[in-house]
Amino acid sequence: MKLLDIAEVAHSTGMAASRLRFYEEKGLIGSIGRRGLKRLFEASVLERLSLIALAQTAGFSLDEIAGMFDQTGRPRLDRVQLSAKADDLDQTIRRLGALRDGLRHAAACPAPSHMECPTFRRLLKGAVESRRRRWVEDLG
Amino acid sequence: MKLLDIAEVAHSTGMAASRLRFYEEKGLIGSIGRRGLKRLFEASVLERLSLIALAQTAGFSLDEIAGMFDQTGRPRLDRVQLSAKADDLDQTIRRLGALRDGLRHAAACPAPSHMECPTFRRLLKGAVESRRRRWVEDLG
DNA sequence: CTACGACTTCAAGCCGACTTGAGGTCAATG
């Protein structure tokens, strides 16, 4: 299995080396050893980094993401938590879906001002309400 | 037209007053005057704030959002930009869908380690691959 | 065998998006 140095990982992910070191420090990724001082990564780190990027997009913090894996790097076995994360994600996905539809509509809508378009107005309302819901959850 | 003080705006949007002041300072919203020291807002600020929240959810920065209004405060939404954002969002949504399915499966799967489960691996790969494609686009 | 350059560490800095705190002002109520 080919081992990658930090520059290779940086190049193929588009992430700065500093960021990879930062992630390692945070326990988000692990290097498999050193050649001299230099870190060596397994190729699988690329997959891991993709997941991290993905989860970030989903709105998870790095700490939360760290919590999704165990020490050995396998996704954590807490099925209840995984399930909860999945539900979170589902919420997010639905929200983003509504948003996407709204944006598309706004881009195509012939109304002179977006504010005069009922569809757009409905979207705004939805955005605020779903935000609300999340706030409520955060408090709970 | 009823004028609102900052507390009313804060309450009906769920945003902290400090945040509203911050937004005003940034030019994102405007107050229509003062009663004594106290800001007075038009009711339309609520709609404006919804739009701001919406754009934030869509991943725009406050500076970008500030650029979405003209001098008179009417949204100046670039349809091309909206469309592009919608496409972004669509990508994200699909990837998140794969991630959600992966997590859900992981929560239900009886395999001792998730990585040994072919379904899980396939789902992750789906998420990762679409991510890769984006990196390539970013590089290009 | 020495010099180069890609890596290393560690601390500090930066940016976005707010929040917090100290001290001030004013309209309304008793």
Next chain:
DNA sequence: CATTGACCTCAAGTCGGCTTGAAGTCGTAG
């Protein structure tokens, strides 16, 4: 007319997520 308390300003602080800079360490090419 004095107090109260909701608002005000301005500066500084916080937090997440990195980046930057100075100083050090290697393996490899010349």
